[in-house]
Amino acid sequence: MDHKINIKSYSFNELQGALKEMGEPAYRAGQVHRWLFNERAENFDSMTNLGSKLRNMLSDRFFIPSCSIKKVQREPATEDRQKTSKFLVSLHDGEYIESVHIPAPKRDTVCISSQVGCPLRCTFCATGYMGFTRNLNAAEIVEQVFLVNDHLACQSPATHLTNIVFMGMGEPLLNLSNVLEAIETLSQQDYRFSFSQRRITISTVGLIPQIDSLSHSNLKTKLAISLHSAEQEKRSRLIPVAKEHTLTNLQNALERYVAQTNEPVTLVYMLIEGINDSVRDAKNLARFSRSFLCKINLIDYNTIVNMGFKPVKAERLDGFIRVLVDAGLHVTVRKSYGESINAACGQLAIAEKIPGPDRANQ
Numbered sequence: 001m002d003h004k005i006n007i008k009s010y011s012f013n014e015l016q017g018a019l020k021e022m023g024e025p026a027y028r029a030g031q032v033h034r035w036l037f038n039e040r041a042e043n044f045d046s047m048t049n050l051g052s053k054l055r056n057m058l059s060d061r062f063f064i065p066s067c068s069i070k071k072v073q074r075e076p077a078t079e080d081r082q083k084t085s086k087f088l089v090s091l092h093d094g095e096y097i098e099s100v101h102i103p104a105p106k107r108d109t110v111c112i113s114s115q116v117g118c119p120l121r122c123t124f125c126a127t128g129y130m131g132f133t134r135n136l137n138a139a140e141i142v143e144q145v146f147l148v149n150d151h152l153a154c155q156s157p158a159t160h161l162t163n164i165v166f167m168g169m170g171e172p173l174l175n176l177s178n179v180l181e182a183i184e185t186l187s188q189q190d191y192r193f194s195f196s197q198r199r200i201t202i203s204t205v206g207l208i209p210q211i212d213s214l215s216h217s218n219l220k221t222k223l224a225i226s227l228h229s230a231e232q233e234k235r236s237r238l239i240p241v242a243k244e245h246t247l248t249n250l251q252n253a254l255e256r257y258v259a260q261t262n263e264p265v266t267l268v269y270m271l272i273e274g275i276n277d278s279v280r281d282a283k284n285l286a287r288f289s290r291s292f293l294c295k296i297n298l299i300d301y302n303t304i305v306n307m308g309f310k311p312v313k314a315e316r317l318d319g320f321i322r323v324l325v326d327a328g329l330h331v332t333v334r335k336s337y338g339e340s341i342n343a344a345c346g347q348l349a350i351a352e353k354i355p356g357p358d359r360a361n362q
């Protein structure tokens with residue numbers, strides 16, 4: 001298999017090109033893509049609407065990789081909360097990623113990864129501590145949805161995923177072409193999921209050129225920005241890449257995004273005690289948010305071993321919300337999910353890949 005190419009690493013256009021080189025008509029790419037991404041064929045022999053000559057040519061040149069669930073951790077249910085589950089998914093090259101199922105009364109959301117690790121090293125995030133190994137290809141992104149959905153359906157046949165959020169491991173806008181290709185596949189009309197793109201959210205720390213690209217794509221997905229501070233210096237400490245993608249430029253990019261798409265942006269703000277939770281921080285956030293259509297989603301900081309950050313106390317949260325509401329902003333507070341199984345925001349990481357020392361002080 002060493003000399004063979006992973007066929008699922010090809011984009012649709014690359015697949016079209018390869019089949020054209022083999023002398024095949026243009027419609028073949030659609031047939032092969034459907035076998036790979038909708039039927040999840042495990043070998044070329046099962047692609048029964050292709051001639052045997054083509055099947056042989058494909059298997060001489062390509063292999064079909066597989067991903068599988070290696071471990072499932074389930075949070076204990078409480079009276080007011082259904083169980084969150086975290087999935088450890090193994091990739092064909094021995095790497096691992098994590099995906100999370102977040103159930104709610106009217107929706108079943110899967111939080112998926114876009115990279116193995118992450119190069120951006122945000123100081124509050126366990127994934128950043130892992131470092132970066134590689135981007136996921138579109139197939140590996142799509143496969144997480146299949147694997148989680150099918151696992152849930154085995155346990156309870158009525159369950160099916162309704163929403164997808166790119167908030168797992170990695171910065172999706174650093175892997176934009178594969179993320180977009182995966183979204184096209186997941187929302188393809190006559191494929192199994194046919195997800196409405198409106199039920200798919202891409203979350204980013206705010207990479208400006210990519211936000212501009214996204215606003216000019218034809219996708220109807222939602223955009224969430226992990227803001228966490230509206231003060232430049234403080235934000236750069238939490239999110240080092242914010243030094244290059246400054247708040248002023250980010251604000252301008254979000255104004256352009258909203259003008260282009262006519263869609264609000266969600267600003268995700270993780271409250272960390274003593275770091276970004278003061279009245280002044282709230283006023284900065286209000287100032288940043290008022291020039292474009294947005295919703296503010298406040299979330300708890302989820303404890304990560306050795307990081308030295310803490311979640312805010314209730315009174316502090318109330319004061320913070322009051323400033324935003326008084327400024328006329330739309331604010332929601334998202335309850336943390338999955339913390340007990342390290343499945344909450346910022347907690348996803350393959351344990352063996354995290355170095356020990358406390359980076360919060362670096």
Ligand code: SF4
Pocket residue numbers: 118119120121122125126127128129168169170171205226346
């Ligand atoms: S918060 Fe997102 S961008 Fe930052 S290190 Fe974690 S995964 Fe990467």
